[in-house]
Amino acid sequence: MIYQGKQKIWSDYQKEIPDDKWYYVRSCIRQNFFPASEKMFLEICRNVLGKDIYENEHHTTCGGIAYHCDTIPQETAMTIVARQFALMTEAGYENYVASCITSFGNYTEILETWNEFPELEARIRELLWKACRKEFKKPKHLAHSSDLIFKFRNEIAEKAKFRLVNKETGEPLKVVEHIGCHYSKMFPSKGVGGAEYPYVLTGMVESWGGNIIDYPERRHCCGYGFRQYHVKANRGYSISNTHKKFESMAPYKPDMIITNCPGCPYFLDRWQYVIAEMEGKTYGQNGFGIPVFTYEEVAGLVLGYDPWDLGLQLHQTAVEPLLDKIGIEYAPEDKYKGVDSKDIMRPELPKVMKCF
Amino acid sequence: MGKLYDLLREDYRVKEGLKTCINCGTCTAICPAAEFYRYDPRRIVDTVQRGNDEDIEALLKSETIWYCGECLSCLTRCPRRNGPGLVIMALRDLSARLGYFVESEKGRQLYPLTKIMTGNILKYGYCIHPDTFSWEDHVESGPVWKWHTEHLEDSYARQGANFRGTGPGILRNIPKESLEELKKIFDVTGATERMETVERFSKAKAEEMGMTMEEYFRHTFEHCSDGHFNND
Numbered sequence: 001m002i003y004q005g006k007q008k009i010w011s012d013y014q015k016e017i018p019d020d021k022w023y024y025v026r027s028c029i030r031q032n033f034f035p036a037s038e039k040m041f042l043e044i045c046r047n048v049l050g051k052d053i054y055e056n057e058h059h060t061t062c063g064g065i066a067y068h069c070d071t072i073p074q075e076t077a078m079t080i081v082a083r084q085f086a087l088m089t090e091a092g093y094e095n096y097v098a099s100c101i102t103s104f105g106n107y108t109e110i111l112e113t114w115n116e117f118p119e120l121e122a123r124i125r126e127l128l129w130k131a132c133r134k135e136f137k138k139p140k141h142l143a144h145s146s147d148l149i150f151k152f153r154n155e156i157a158e159k160a161k162f163r164l165v166n167k168e169t170g171e172p173l174k175v176v177e178h179i180g181c182h183y184s185k186m187f188p189s190k191g192v193g194g195a196e197y198p199y200v201l202t203g204m205v206e207s208w209g210g211n212i213i214d215y216p217e218r219r220h221c222c223g224y225g226f227r228q229y230h231v232k233a234n235r236g237y238s239i240s241n242t243h244k245k246f247e248s249m250a251p252y253k254p255d256m257i258i259t260n261c262p263g264c265p266y267f268l269d270r271w272q273y274v275i276a277e278m279e280g281k282t283y284g285q286n287g288f289g290i291p292v293f294t295y296e297e298v299a300g301l302v303l304g305y306d307p308w309d310l311g312l313q314l315h316q317t318a319v320e321p322l323l324d325k326i327g328i329e330y331a332p333e334d335k336y337k338g339v340d341s342k343d344i345m346r347p348e349l350p351k352v353m354k355c356f
Numbered sequence: 357m358g359k360l361y362d363l364l365r366e367d368y369r370v371k372e373g374l375k376t377c378i379n380c381g382t383c384t385a386i387c388p389a390a391e392f393y394r395y396d397p398r399r400i401v402d403t404v405q406r407g408n409d410e411d412i413e414a415l416l417k418s419e420t421i422w423y424c425g426e427c428l429s430c431l432t433r434c435p436r437r438n439g440p441g442l443v444i445m446a447l448r449d450l451s452a453r454l455g456y457f458v459e460s461e462k463g464r465q466l467y468p469l470t471k472i473m474t475g476n477i478l479k480y481g482y483c484i485h486p487d488t489f490s491w492e493d494h495v496e497s498g499p500v501w502k503w504h505t506e507h508l509e510d511s512y513a514r515q516g517a518n519f520r521g522t523g524p525g526i527l528r529n530i531p532k533e534s535l536e537e538l539k540k541i542f543d544v545t546g547a548t549e550r551m552e553t554v555e556r557f558s559k560a561k562a563e564e565m566g567m568t569m570e571e572y573f574r575h576t577f578e579h580c581s582d583g584h585f586n587n588d
Binding site for chain 1: 367368369371372388389391392393422423424425426427428429431432439445448449452462465466468469470472473474476477481482483484485486489493496497498499500501502503504506507510511512513514515516517522523524525526527528530531533534535537538540541542543544545546547550551554576577578579580585
């Protein structure tokens with residue numbers, strides 16, 4: 001598709017994103033696997049940009065993963081979400097931002113279903129009152145946390161110490177963007193740029209100096225599939241889908257991958273390690289994999305934060321080749337240190353894929 | 357139209373996800389599951405649309421309804437704005453309610469999934485928690501995750517988490533009163549009853565298969581027979 005065509009699609013899928021006063025809810029998966037990304041989101045919004053992002057200790061899972069593993073009924077998922085909205089209402093906020101794509105999709109689906117079937121919303125209000133004696137207002141605006149970083153991408157670019165540019169050649173880095181399926185595949189109008197050419201990550205990469213790669217399986221699922229990963233017997237589905245994506249993107253020689261979903265960076269990172277161990281194949285240069293990042297990690301890198309403060313040591317696919325390309329300095333000896341440089345040993349190295 | 361069809365039509369996901377399927381097969385062409393599993397969402401939607409109870413009962417007891425990954429890519433592509441993935445979710449829900457899920461290998465996986473997911477929600481307030489995400493059951497998470505789990509407190513502290521702490525923050529202990537509210541929500545919305553139904557039918561199936569519940573958990577969590585994949 002010609003670039004002007006994409007611009008037209010993007011202009012059709014604009015989304016109003018207020019620039020301040022958000023009620024923030026965390027992601028189950030990201031807290032486990034990318035905790036520093038959530039920390040960086042709050043750091044950037046609150047301390048770099050001076051925004052009001054409020055978090056309440058009483059919020060819980062939205063139940064989205066359990067719902068998509070078919071273990072809880074739809075009314076349960078809806079009432080858990082209604083309780084989250086009640087916490088927002090009690091705190092005096094009207095804008096709701098979720099760290100998780102599954103949650104964002106869950107909230108979107110629920111609000112849209114309630115709009116279409118008001119009797120269901122009324123029933124959920126009754127169930128919430130019965131269970132918790134709580135009432136709620138629906139959010140005026142619902143966003144995923146990547147929507148906010150997208151909105152602030154140019155302010156971040158203005159404060160950036162690095163750009164997504166190869167320091168040796170001066171060329172923009174070649175970046176694969178991967179959008180979580182539940183961001184906009186269900187309700188294209190709720191995501192920045194729609195479902196076909198989502199602009200949320202592309203906009204960040206363009207602002208920060210990189211070039212986006214278009215490749216055939218760009219919109220293919222990472223392979224999470226909920227029950228297809230959480231049950232050990234089903235993981236062939238998960239790795240097969242990731243494998244399909246990497247085979248499709250490999251000829252374009254990407255320097256890095258940026259994602260906005262909790263599970264996708266985990267699967268794109270970890271299944272590269274497994275494919276290397278199983279088949280001896282690596283997709284990066286010189287025996288390395290292709291480094292995979294969350295958008296907060298990339299924002300943190302361009303802003304000049306220490307890679308180990310961003311949690312990049314929890315990746316299985318080495319990030320150092322990308323840091324070296326950009327020219328970001330780091331202390332290799334600090335990679336696996338604890339707080340105050342406490343020695344907490346270091347992981348074993350994979351047998352095939354190069355790692356540090 | 358039959359009784360099972362009527363039950364399905366009561367589900368909001370069918371109301372939203374099944375209008376008029378034209379059997380074009382776009383959903384199957386785009387489906388990540390159909391690429392690897394012997395799976396055809398077009399045929400499933402068509403079976404439901406035809407409304408024959410005998411065929412729907414066979415579907416509820418089949419392997420095929422459990423192959424979907426609920427990515428909902430089909431919803432984007434369907435020229436009639438149907439949602440085959442939403443119809444699948446309704447079929448799975450009905451299969452669980454009626455106890456038909458134990459009739460298929462993939463359906464029986466509802467037992468470990470329910471134990472893990474609802475257990476995590478009610479005990480911790482999260483769907484995923486480090487206490488139950490062991491490296492041994494997730495070796496693909498790699499040596500870095502093995503190291504992380506061996507130094508959990510130190511590693512999470514380095515990441516800025518509030519692991520097992522009070523107040524807001526990453527992986528904090530969610531306050532007791534909030535966990536109690538989740539339990540009450542489970543009780544009044546049917547999740548507790550669903551857990552009991554899955555437990556009851558799974559126990560009967562485990563007995564039929566000559567397994568203890570622990571053996572049944574491991575078997576349903578780990579075992580994959582031949583015949584599910586296109587290339588088997």
